[in-house]
Structures are given as structure tokens and as C-alpha cells.
Amino acid sequence: MKQDLRVIKTQESIRQALLILLKTKPLDSISVAELCRLAKINRGTFYSHYKDVHGVFKHYVEVIVSDFKKAYEQPYYRTGFRIQHIRPEMIKIFDHVKRYKKFYQIIFDEKIPLMYYNLLFDTVRTFMMESIQENHLKTDSEIQIEYLTSYQANAILGLLIEWYRRDFETPTEEMNEQLIMILSMSSSFRNQTSIS
Amino acid sequence: MKQDLRVIKTQESIRQALLILLKTKPLDSISVAELCRLAKINRGTFYSHYKDVHGVFKHYVEVIVSDFKKAYEQPYYRTGFRIQHIRPEMIKIFDHVKRYKKFYQIIFDEKIPLMYYNLLFDTVRTFMMESIQENHLKTDSEIQIEYLTSYQANAILGLLIEWYRRDFETPTEEMNEQLIMILSMSSSFRNQTSIS
DNA sequence: AATTTTATTGTACACGTGTATAGTATCTTT
DNA sequence: AAAGATACTATACACGTGTACAATAAAATT
Numbered sequence A, B: 001m002k003q004d005l006r007v008i009k010t011q012e013s014i015r016q017a018l019l020i021l022l023k024t025k026p027l028d029s030i031s032v033a034e035l036c037r038l039a040k041i042n043r044g045t046f047y048s049h050y051k052d053v054h055g056v057f058k059h060y061v062e063v064i065v066s067d068f069k070k071a072y073e074q075p076y077y078r079t080g081f082r083i084q085h086i087r088p089e090m091i092k093i094f095d096h097v098k099r100y101k102k103f104y105q106i107i108f109d110e111k112i113p114l115m116y117y118n119l120l121f122d123t124v125r126t127f128m129m130e131s132i133q134e135n136h137l138k139t140d141s142e143i144q145i146e147y148l149t150s151y152q153a154n155a156i157l158g159l160l161i162e163w164y165r166r167d168f169e170t171p172t173e174e175m176n177e178q179l180i181m182i183l184s185m186s187s188s189f190r191n192q193t194s195i196s
Numbered sequence C: 001a002a003t004t005t006t007a008t009t010g011t012a013c014a015c016g017t018g019t020a021t022a023g024t025a026t027c028t029t030t
Numbered sequence D: 001a002a003a004g005a006t007a008c009t010a011t012a013c014a015c016g017t018g019t020a021c022a023a024t025a026a027a028a029t030t
Helices: A005-022 A032-039 A043-047 A053-072 A075-079 A092-099 A101-107 A115-134 A145-165 A172-183 A187-193 B005-022 B032-039 B043-047 B053-072 B075-079 B092-099 B101-107 B115-134 B145-165 B172-183 B187-193
Strands: none
Touching (some): A005 A053, A032 A043, A032 A053, A053 A092, A053 A101, A053 A115, A092 A101, A092 A145, A092 A172, A101 A145, A115 A145, A145 A172, A145 B145, A145 B172, B005 B032, B005 B053, B032 B043, B053 B092, B053 B101, B092 B101, B092 B145, B092 B172, B101 B115
């Protein structure tokens, strides 16, 4: 059996309505009722497709995240550089975020649920995991990779948080440089700070 | 002029009601109406004190965060160790989180707004800042301290996220060890991973 | 103790939420 | 093209939200 045309039509009009509303008001102020009025959809119908407004927004976030994954998984980036040097895969993250700036401004908004942040976290963390496994890196056997990758992935997100707070005004090139410099800081510094 | 007794009474009964409700249901399912019924407070009165249920919860979070800050600021921990070694200040974070486990389980819940996470982030980040300044560490002048500390602070929170996801079952002692091992990993490894 | 100040209550209103159900319209299948 | 399946609509209900305002109660001030 094929996908019902009615379903496609209503879902698309709901999604479109969200995009339109997002241009004039923040996500957390958009109600299901308003969305349905604009989409010319009965409110009861809405609930047979989405749980709430976040359910609709999540669709777009998933599209963006999968775009991020796709870019990262291009073979060129995975094989073309020697592992002795900092490879540029991660660098792509800043370009990606800048490209979808409007969405990331929503995701990092303090009124928005952690759910989207978690999605980001899991995505970046998976990259870390794969990178370690592909290069057959063996870490100190005492270190649990789950904790190591969580540490590393969230560190990157820390840069994004700061970037967001500065309204993404720092150029992506400088973000790349900052990341590389932080990564190449000597371990002696890390021991000195006691914290980092 | 002194603080009106009526105000104190109503605020305390609202806060108490929240604690009671939190024992049986998640924060995001607690309505202002329910809170007011239990607190025996008129709903209109509620809104002259708090904006919403989160406003009430935030009070507790602020108490907890200030407790965290206080513990960190005890002079003993700031002077008693040589900076050449990893100092144990940050180690306190795991004990602290474990102590207030119930609250952190709420804060890290995916349905809860980023606001509380940001509060945590800012707190830890301030520690990083102070630590760098107190020790008169000069980083590479090209590195912006704001990005460095955001990176470092959020990395720690990454460990907390993973810990939370495992329902805080990893013993605090092991969390301490994991952190120390991650921090003392050689920079050569970091260059190899390309990501971390 | 009397007066003044103000926090709280009770009530109302327009709106949003989530769910349910019967009737209608639209799609798919044969 | 007709039959069958099902998505959509219209409507209703109980509940929650945020705001407003006059009446009341309980504080602080004199």
C-alpha cells in the first residue's frame, strides 16, 4: 500500500506553517492552535501526527543533523589526512552550524528542552567513537571510552555554546584556529590548570 | 521596612508543595494549578511571585549551585596543592552531584529547558576562569580564554551527562579516576584522534 | 489601638491543551 | 467506476494558562 496523499499534504502544511511562524516569533511561544490555524488543519488532526509543536520542529532538526552526518561521512575526510596531525573533519562543524545558524539559535535557546542538545551531543559523540575505532587507537585500558568520548564531544559543544552566546560573530576560520590551538595545548598546561 | 510575613508564608508553602509533588511525578507534568491546590494558595497569588513552575524549581537549583560554589571556594582547596599536579577542586563536583542526585536527574532530563544546564555551565566555567587567573597562567596569546574555558567547563559536564545516563551508578571514586586519566592523557593522543 | 498599606482571595474571561466521537470527504484498491 | 478503507472535520468536554479587578484579610506603621 502506498503513502496516503492526505497525510503527506497535512504534514507538509503543518511543517510549512511552523517555518513561517518561526520567522516572526520564538519556538516556545508557538501554540498548536496557532499552527493549525495557519496550516488550515483541524487541531484534532494535528495530534494524530505530532505530540506537540516540538514534534514538528524535531523533524527539521533531524534533517539538519543527518546533513551534518552525511558531510562528515564523506570518505575524503576520513582517509586523506595523516592521523599524526589534527584532521579537519571536526572543522566542518563550524561551517555546518553557521549554515544552519537560525536553527542552532533555537536549539541553544535556554527556554528550549535539552532534547535537541542531546541529539547534537550524541551525533558528535558518535564521530568521536568512530574516529577512535577506525584508527585502532587503544587508550589507556583504564579509561572508559564512553566517558572519554562524552568528555571530548561535549567540549566541542562548549565552543558552540560560547559561539552562540556571541551570536556566531566570531568567523568560522577563527573558530577553527581556536579549536586547533586548544587541542594542541601541551599537557603540562592541563596539569597546571588543575581543571581543564 | 521589613519583609511581609504573608509573602514568606505563601512562598514557602509553594516551594514545599513542589518538593512534595516532585516525589511522585516529573517536574514537567506539574501544573501551576495543582501546585496551588496543594499549597492552599490562590492561583492569582502564585503569579505575583513566580512566572511558572520552573520559577519555583529554580529557587532550589540556585540553592544547590551556591552550595557547590561555597564548597569550591573553601581556601583549603585553593592553596593546599601544588599547581604542578592535578588539583582536587574539580573532584568535588562528583561528590556534589551525587549528593543532590535527585535534582540533577531533573536538570539533565531531556524535557527540561536548557536554562538549568546553562546555570551549571556558567558555574563550572567561572571556576575555570578563576583557576587560570589565580595561578597567573598565561595561555597562548592567540587563545581566547572565553573559548578555552567554555571548552573545558563543558567537557566536565560531558562526563556528568554520561554519568547521568548511567543513572549515576559509576562510583564517585571511579569518576575521579576517569577524569584524572583523561586530563593526563598525552597530547600525542589528542593529535591522533583528530577530534578530541 | 486605630490607621494605613498591601498581600491574598474570589471571580471572571479569553485562550490553549489533550482527548473523544460521529459525520464527512478523500484516498486506495478491486 | 464502485466499494471499502481511512484520514480529516466539527464539535464538545474537562482541564490548565495568564491576566484583571473589586472585595477582603492580614500585615506594618503611627
